[in-house]
Amino acid sequence: MSDPFFMKITFLGTGTSQGVPPIGCMSDVCLSSNPKDKRLRASIHVEWDGKSIVVDAGPDFRYQMIRAGINRIDALLFTHEHKDHTAGLDDVRPFNYIQNEHIQVYCDSRVLKALENQYDYIFAEFKYPGVPLIDFHEIKNELFHAADKPIIPIEVLHYKLPVFGFRFGDFVYITDANFISDIEIEKIKGCKVLVLNALRRESHISHFTLKEATDLALKIGAENTYFTHMSHQIGFHDEVCAELPDGIELAYDGLEIIL
Ligand SMILES: [Zn+2]
Ligand SMILES: [Zn+2]
Secondary structure (H helix, E strand, O other): OOOOOOEEEEEEEOEOOOOEOOOOOOOOOOOOOOHHHOEOEOEEEEEEOOEEEEEOOOOOHHHHHHHHOOOOOOEEEOOOOOHHHHOOHHHHHHHHHHHOOOEEEEEOHHHHHHHHHHOHHHHOOOOOOOOOOEEEEEOOOOOEEEOOEEEEEEEEEEOOEEEEEEEEOOEEEOOOOOEOOHHHHHHHOOOOEEEEEOOOOOOOOOOOOHHHHHHHHHHHOOOEEEEEOEOHHHOOHHHHHHHOOOOEEEOOOOOEEEO
C-alpha cells in the first residue's frame, strides 16, 4: 500500500444513469444471472501510493463504499453535475466521523454552483448539526493536486456540456463524453490504461456508442481500454467482450486493475 508508484483502480459502478437493471426492467440483459451484467452508477476508486481518491458520488455511493471496503477518502473529484454522479454526496458524513476532518472535494466552478443548488444545507452559514463537512476546491482545465497527487483534467463534451475526465499518472478515466478534441486527446496519449464511456450500440445525443468508443480507443492506443457507463441496451457483458478487439473490453462492477 505504501509502495511508491502503486496504483489500484477499482470500478465501483459501470452503469448508465438508471443503473442496470433499471427499476422494473424485464429485458434479457436485466434478467441475466451473470453478476457482470449488474451495474451500479458510474464511479471509480483510485488508490495511489496509499492515497484514496474517488471519482463521482452518485446514488449508489453508500453501497459502493461498503461493497469495496473503502473507509477513507483523501479526495473526491466530480466529473460533472448530473445527478447520477452527485446524488450520493450526503453520504460522505461517515467519512467525516471516521477521519475526524472535512472531506476534500474537487470540481469546476459550474459544478460547484450546481452542488450549491442541490445541497443548499451543506453550504448554509449556520449548519444543522450533522450535515456533511466539506472543503470545496475549484479546479480549471489545468494540472492540480489532490491528496498530494498531480492530476490532469481532460475536458470532454457531453452533448454541449463540458465534463472533466482525469489523468492519474498512466491511468485516464473518462465518462459521459461524446466528443473529445484533438488537443485533449494529446493529454490522454501514452497512458497505459484508459477508461471511456460506451452507452450502447445505437447513437445517443450525449454519449459515445460502442463503435465510437472502440474507434477512439484504437486511435488513442492505450495498452488496455475499458468501457463504462453502459446501458442494458449494450447487450450481455460476455458476448460484447468477445466481439471487441484485443486490449479493449467492457469493465464490470468490482473489476480491479493494478498499475
Ligand atoms: Zn452519467
Ligand atoms: Zn451526465
